[in-house]
Each structure stands twice: as C-alpha cells, then as structure tokens.
Amino acid sequence: MEQLSSRYDTLISDTLFSSDPQQSGLSQMESHDIMQQLAASIDLHKLTSVFYAQLKRYLNVDSVTIKFPTGLLSMGDNSQANNIKTLEQVANHTILATLVYGFSNPLSPRETTVLNQLHKHFKFPLKNALEHHNVKQLALKDHLTSLGNxxxxxxxxxxxxxxxxxxxxxxxxxxxxxxxxxxxxxxxxxxxxxxxxxxxxxxxxxxxxxxxxxxxxxxxxxxxxxxxxxxxxxxxxxxxxxxxxxxxxxxxxxxxxxxxxxxxxxxxxxxxxxxxxxxxxxxxxxxxxxxxxxxx
Missing domain, CATH: 3.30.70.270 (Reverse transcriptase/Diguanylate cyclase domain)
Structure with missing residues (x-):
C-alpha cells in the first residue's frame, strides 16, 4: 500500500495552486461552493457525510476514516482500497484528527492536489464539529461509570x-x-x-x-x-x-x-x-x- 502522511496547519503550500495544468486543482468557485456545503452542519456525522459526498464529487474515493482522540468515524467501503492517503488535521500545533483516505487506484498529480485542497477546506468545519461532539458526549455520559446515560x-x-x-x-x-x-x-x-x-x-x-x-x-x-x-x-x-x-x-x-x-x-x-x-x-x-x- 502506498502511504502518504502529512500535517496541515494554518499555512498550506503554494504548490497546491500551481499554474501547471497537470497539477492545478479546484477553482475558486468550486472551493467556495465546497466551503458553503461544509458550513451547513456542525453535527460530526452529518458533516462527515457532506465531506464524503464532496470527496466523491471530485475524486474516485472509496472510503474516508476520521480518527480522533475520543473515537472513530468511517464512510464508504475500504475493502478494495489498495491506495491509502493519511493526512493529519493540525491546529495550534495539536493534532485534531487523522484522516485516512482509501482509493482503488493511484492518484494522479492533479488528484493529489485536489485531495489536499479538500482536506484543507475540511479543517475548520471539522474542528468546530469535534468541539461540539465532545461537549455533546459529556452531556450523554453517566458521570460515575462513564457509560452512556x-x-x-x-x-x-x-x-x-x-x-x-x-x-x-x-x-x-x-x-x-x-x-x-x-x-x-x-x-x-x-x-x-x-x-x-x-x-x-x-x-x-x-x-x-x-x-x-x-x-x-x-x-x-x-x-x-x-x-x-x-x-x-x-x-x-x-x-x-x-x-x-x-x-x-x-x-x-x-x-x-x-x-x-x-x-x-x-x-x-x-x-x-x-x-x-x-x-x-x-x-x-x-x-x-x-x-x-x-x-x-
């Protein structure tokens, strides 16, 4: 399996917006539309579903798995995913989550650029959804046993x-x-x-x-x-x-x-x-x- 492990913080490489047509990614209009879609929900499950739909819109992705400190959430079927891309979401030098993207086929340079852009657009919506999820989980937990209430x-x-x-x-x-x-x-x-x-x-x-x-x-x-x-x-x-x-x-x-x-x-x-x-x-x-x- 091919493994790509990267971190993304507030800055992102200018190569994502390369003038090379083989590596050019999403247009500004497409990026704007994606960010609007991702702003529609703060619920972690709904947001992940929206993000997965955007991934499938632009890439032949088979699955995405979000690993975060208190859990794991998956979309799609990774049984045929022979090519794995692993990217971390980082804010203030802290890893918010690790995203594992599954593909049946290797990505072209342009597809890699698009994946990186989509991953970047997901950062702040994911951060807000994880914070909301953590607060919600506390409200749904029995404080003595830590079981669900x-x-x-x-x-x-x-x-x-x-x-x-x-x-x-x-x-x-x-x-x-x-x-x-x-x-x-x-x-x-x-x-x-x-x-x-x-x-x-x-x-x-x-x-x-x-x-x-x-x-x-x-x-x-x-x-x-x-x-x-x-x-x-x-x-x-x-x-x-x-x-x-x-x-x-x-x-x-x-x-x-x-x-x-x-x-x-x-x-x-x-x-x-x-x-x-x-x-x-x-x-x-x-x-x-x-x-x-x-x-x-």
Missing amino acids: RANYQETLQRLISQARRSHEAFGLLVIDMDNFKTINDTFGHHEGDNVLTAMADALRQSVRDTDYVFRFGGDEFCCLLPGSDAATNSKIAQRIRRFMQDMPILARHRVSCSIGSTQFVEQDSEQDLFNRADKALYLAKQSGRSCFKAA
Whole structure:
C-alpha cells in the first residue's frame, strides 16, 4: 500500500495552486461552493457525510476514516482500497484528527492536489464539529461509570431502529438489574456502593462486542443495545456478563449477581414496545431468584 502522511496547519503550500495544468486543482468557485456545503452542519456525522459526498464529487474515493482522540468515524467501503492517503488535521500545533483516505487506484498529480485542497477546506468545519461532539458526549455520559446515560440510550435506540427498518436487520436489548444492591449501600455506605457500580460497569464493557452499546439507566439498572444480535447472541453475552462479574474482586467479595431480561427488535416495535418486552423478561428473571436470565 502506498502511504502518504502529512500535517496541515494554518499555512498550506503554494504548490497546491500551481499554474501547471497537470497539477492545478479546484477553482475558486468550486472551493467556495465546497466551503458553503461544509458550513451547513456542525453535527460530526452529518458533516462527515457532506465531506464524503464532496470527496466523491471530485475524486474516485472509496472510503474516508476520521480518527480522533475520543473515537472513530468511517464512510464508504475500504475493502478494495489498495491506495491509502493519511493526512493529519493540525491546529495550534495539536493534532485534531487523522484522516485516512482509501482509493482503488493511484492518484494522479492533479488528484493529489485536489485531495489536499479538500482536506484543507475540511479543517475548520471539522474542528468546530469535534468541539461540539465532545461537549455533546459529556452531556450523554453517566458521570460515575462513564457509560452512556439514559438520554444516550434513547438517541442510540432511535438510530438503531431507523437502521433496522432500512436494512431489515434485527438488534438485541438486554435490561440488567443488580440483585440486592441496596444491601451494600445500607451496610457499607454509598462510597462502597459507588465502587461496586463502577466495577459492574467495567464488567459490562468487557462482556460486550466492540460494536455494542452499554448504558446506565440510574441506580443499579443498566442496559445493552446489541446491533445484529439474535436470541442466541443475547444469551451468550448475558453469560459473559455473569462470568466477568465473577472475575471482579469487589463484586465477588460482596457476592454481587444480576438478573437480565432479553429481547430482539421486530419491525413493528415502537421504542416502548421493545423496552417493555425486555423489562417484562427482567421481572420474570427477578421473580425466579438471583442471577437469572429470561428472554422474551
């Protein structure tokens, strides 16, 4: 694979605007239009989609991946991308993000110039979107466990339902309640209770796949959204949760267990239908005793 690694700050080389027709890039009118398009949204996902559309408008690009300190976002399909261009976005001597562009074929000198210009135009919109994204993520995070909070759950659920209805691919939901957690708070105090909740969050994070989502609803209630999961996968992840809980010293010391209700999304489900079904399964699990799993 061909690898090009470069940094861009407030200045850019004059060679991008070369008079050589073989290397001349975007016209001023095209650049102005692109910058207007990129100014239309501050949402990171929407902005990346707009930028990818502009890339495809001017280049035969297969994919773009944005790697930033708190995450990663990809557009397109890089399975056929044999030519990789890696460019960093830098502001005030700090790397904002690394962009990895995937192409099936090598770029001509002119295409390289156009890519550099597009990358430059993306800098300040991306900077603003990343700042907005980071503030938004803080508002969607549970401050004790660093898991997603209930608002984050709601936002993620709406997105997964929309995707599932387009792709006809189901996803799973686990609703989790710790057994007899109140006893720990009453006996050892809320500081110890907080330590138990933090350990529980760690056990959940280790139990799920990279593509899954974990949330704290509040108190000792948690849930997991599992894209592409079926009943068997839901059950397997529930077993992993119990196993990882046993490996957590503080959870083992207090003999902490949990009850889990499970279900899968079907196309006629509303958000409330899906949750109510998993919550009913959780109720049956709690009625069956400690450390139980029920599916609906």
